[in-house]
Amino acid sequence: MTTTLGKIFDLTVAKYPNKEALYDVRKNLRYTYKEWSIEVEKLANALLQEGVQKGDRVSTYLFNTEELATTFFACAKIGAVFNPINFRLMSEEVAFILADAEPKVVLFENLLSSAIEPLHNRFEGTAFWCIDDKTPAYAASYKEKVAAAPNAEINAEIDENDTYAIMYTSGTTGRPKGVIHRHRDMAEQSLIVVAATKVEPEEVGLVMAPMFHCAELHCAFLPRVHVGAKSVILHHFDPKEVLRLIEQEKITKFFGAPTMWNMILQEDLSAYNIESLKYGLYGAAPMAPALVFSCQNKLGVQLVQAYGMTEMGPAITFLSENDQIRKAGSVGQPCLNHEIRVVRPNENGPSDPDDIVPIGETGEIIVKGPCMMSGYFNREEATANAMYKGWYHSGDIGSLDDEGYLWVKDRVDDMIISGGENIYPREVEDVLYAHGGVLDVAVIGQPDDKWGETVTAFVVKKDPAVTAEELDEYCKNSDELANYKRPRNYIFCDVLPRNASGKLQKFILRQQLEDTLA
Numbered sequence: 001m002t003t004t005l006g007k008i009f010d011l012t013v014a015k016y017p018n019k020e021a022l023y024d025v026r027k028n029l030r031y032t033y034k035e036w037s038i039e040v041e042k043l044a045n046a047l048l049q050e051g052v053q054k055g056d057r058v059s060t061y062l063f064n065t066e067e068l069a070t071t072f073f074a075c076a077k078i079g080a081v082f083n084p085i086n087f088r089l090m091s092e093e094v095a096f097i098l099a100d101a102e103p104k105v106v107l108f109e110n111l112l113s114s115a116i117e118p119l120h121n122r123f124e125g126t127a128f129w130c131i132d133d134k135t136p137a138y139a140a141s142y143k144e145k146v147a148a149a150p151n152a153e154i155n156a157e158i159d160e161n162d163t164y165a166i167m168y169t170s171g172t173t174g175r176p177k178g179v180i181h182r183h184r185d186m187a188e189q190s191l192i193v194v195a196a197t198k199v200e201p202e203e204v205g206l207v208m209a210p211m212f213h214c215a216e217l218h219c220a221f222l223p224r225v226h227v228g229a230k231s232v233i234l235h236h237f238d239p240k241e242v243l244r245l246i247e248q249e250k251i252t253k254f255f256g257a258p259t260m261w262n263m264i265l266q267e268d269l270s271a272y273n274i275e276s277l278k279y280g281l282y283g284a285a286p287m288a289p290a291l292v293f294s295c296q297n298k299l300g301v302q303l304v305q306a307y308g309m310t311e312m313g314p315a316i317t318f319l320s321e322n323d324q325i326r327k328a329g330s331v332g333q334p335c336l337n338h339e340i341r342v343v344r345p346n347e348n349g350p351s352d353p354d355d356i357v358p359i360g361e362t363g364e365i366i367v368k369g370p371c372m373m374s375g376y377f378n379r380e381e382a383t384a385n386a387m388y389k390g391w392y393h394s395g396d397i398g399s400l401d402d403e404g405y406l407w408v409k410d411r412v413d414d415m416i417i418s419g420g421e422n423i424y425p426r427e428v429e430d431v432l433y434a435h436g437g438v439l440d441v442a443v444i445g446q447p448d449d450k451w452g453e454t455v456t457a458f459v460v461k462k463d464p465a466v467t468a469e470e471l472d473e474y475c476k477n478s479d480e481l482a483n484y485k486r487p488r489n490y491i492f493c494d495v496l497p498r499n500a501s502g503k504l505q506k507f508i509l510r511q512q513l514e515d516t517l518a
Contacts (some may be wrong), residue, residue, distance in 0.1 A: 003160045004183040005076035008190070008226055013037040016201070016228040024066040025245065026235040033228070036070070038151055043074040046149035050105055050127055054079030054156060057103040057166060061085045061094060061112055063235045064211045067131045067142065069221070071107060075164075076183070077154045080104075082165040083178075084212035088499070091115040097168055098123055100178060100378060107131060107142060160184035166377050167214055169310050178377030179310045186218055189313040189371045192335050193223040196318045197253075197281060197304050203229040204276075206245055206254035208237050214314045215283050219306055220255040239263045243272040255281040258288070259440065259498060261295055266439075266462075269298060277301055283308070283315070288433035289328040296324070307331035307408065311392055313371035316340065317406050329430070330405040331398075338369035341391070342400050350388035362399045362409055362422075366391040397424065414506055416445035418453050423485050428455060431481045435474050437463035442496050442504050446489060446513060457487040458509055460496060468492075491516075 017034035024030075031039065052058060058080045062068045068084065075082040083101050085094060094115050098106065103126055108116050110132045120128050120138050128139040135141045164183045168176035193199065197219075205224045209216040211233075224231050232249050234241060237260055245251055254277075256264075261282060277299060283306035295303055302321035308314035317340070319332030334340045342363040344355040357363040368391050375383035386393055397415060398408040409415075409424035416423040425443035432441045440460035445453035459471070468490035475486045497508040 003187040004158045004162070005164055005186060005222075006073065006154075006158060008187060009037070009040065009073045009076065012225055012228045019201075019228060020230050021225070021228075022066055022069060023230070023232045023249065025233060025241075027066065029066060031066070039066075039070050039146070040073045040077065041154060042146050042149045042151050043070050044077045044154050045152055046145040047074060047080060047105060048078060049149060050145070052078065052080050052104045054158075055081060055163070057081045057083045057101045059083040059085055059098065059101060059103040059106045060212065061087060061106060061108040061116065062131065062212075063087050063109065063111065064207050064233050065109065065131065065235065066233060067107060068211050069231070069233065072217070073225075076158070078156045079158045079162055081163050084165075084167065084217070086168070086212055086499070087112055087210065089115070091118050095119045095122065097176065097178075098126065101166055102126075105129060108139075110134060110136075158183065160187065163374070167212075167310055177379055177382060180374045180377055181313065181371075182374055185313055185371045185373070186222065188337070189218050189315065190222045190226045192337070192371070193219050193306075193315065194227060195336065196315075196320075197223070197279070199223045199227050199229060201228040202252075203227075204250055204252050205229060205231050206242065206249075206251045207231050207233045208242055209255050209257060209260065214310050215257075215306070215308075216255055218313055219283070219315055220253075220281060237263075239267050243267055243269070243274060246277050247273045250276040252276055253279040253281070255283070257498075257503075258282055258291055261287070262291055262439070265291075265294055265298055274299065279304070279321075281306060288430045290430075290434040292324055292328060305331055307406070309392075309394055309396075311373045311386065311394075312367060312369065313373075315371075316367045316369065319405075323405075327405050330401075330407050332406065333404050334367075334406070335369065338367060338371075340365065340367050340400070340406060342366075342398060342406075345397075350385050350393050353389050353391045357399075359402050360399055362397055362424075365394045365396045365398045365406065365408065367394065368392070414444070416443075416453050416455060418445070418448070418451045418455065418484060421484055423455060425455075428457065428475075428481065428485055428487065431475060431478050432457060432459065432471065432487075435466075435471065437461060437466035437470070440496050442506060442509055443487065444506055444509050444513065446517075454488040455485060456489040456491065456513060458491050458493055458496060460493060 013033045018032050021033040021036045022031045058075050060068050105127045107129050129142040130139040131142040160183045165181050166178040168178050280301040280303045303324050305319040306315040308316040317332040343351045345364045351364045410426050428443045429441050432438050439462035442458045446456040448454045497505040
């Protein structure tokens, strides 16, 4: 039997037809697996009636909705290529992806119509479907399309090696690239997550991180469907609503970027009954050890960290709940069936996978595993460089310790070189994060005539009274930070630029700093 995502869905429906599968909070809509499968088949038939064929792209420009979840499996059943688009992108950024992916259908909602309206007439071969009751004149009604479609069995021939999705990278360094994943890649990823994070049919998971991103979609949502668990879909992240739903729906687990966990901790936790919450996943960005301790102590959850990247599905390592304290700061050990190497970076091209650095030394992190992308869409040269000699070259800098745990220092592009010394921003950020008056922090290099670069810290205050002098004194007195790594400049801001997966967009900070110094 070929392993496809459509087949995985059908097997779960057959096993748990009357079990609650979805609760869409905004619509107050609940589906059993059987009821949901009817919606999936009707949407699949509606797409076929629209002329969508195997291999055609179907894009979603949506917040977290039942329709996005339904499209995910409808595409899988007819062999269409699922293309979820970041709902935070502006009109021209969306246009870039549509021009690259060339979808047959784009699903959107009215809250995002301001980005669709100025560009819909630039894509004549694309149909735009609005999921809401009020449909703009230039779009078709999703509900009418689905209602008019037959509930007919889908007989498409889908192979595990067929493309399942094109997912565009989060764009932390510039223009996004379309990552191509096959059905077998994500079937394997789902099984790995099920084993590593103990996903069970009794689980009640909250979808609060963006579903368009592979961390939520592949490491939380899909594994729950795989085993027949329930998903509560929250339209967009709101810490108070998260806590309310934990109490109301008896949520047991959810995935969130560290910034989301941090925002939840700022709420009045005593006002909610959160005893059902037992397990938490985090990833998409490092979590400072001080934040890990706060989550454990204040929320009472066992945490598991996933580290990875879109190109790998995303998870390549897990740091288990038992290692959160013992190995605080590490991202864990390789996933099942994955191999990780740390190799000497090559300034003139891809790093050589055989130029492995000794244990404890830093270098570029490369990885090989069954969930690796088949390549970048329309980007042959970028694919060849990223997958040189069969290894995915991450661009992240890190080291392996003598127990096989991976320690991520930073991006190759983010490393600061001051006076000939390498400074990894994360180690400075972790020290500042432990200060009680700091809510969020990002560190970058600032050009300097004498030293080459000096350290600049962008800080979001938790305590309005915090000053640069206080933070400087704090760093001076830290036993974890050498003096040459200490920030020489502090810039206070209301919020740090992050993409929807929670990753810092340091290229934006560099531009802001450049504009300030100009």
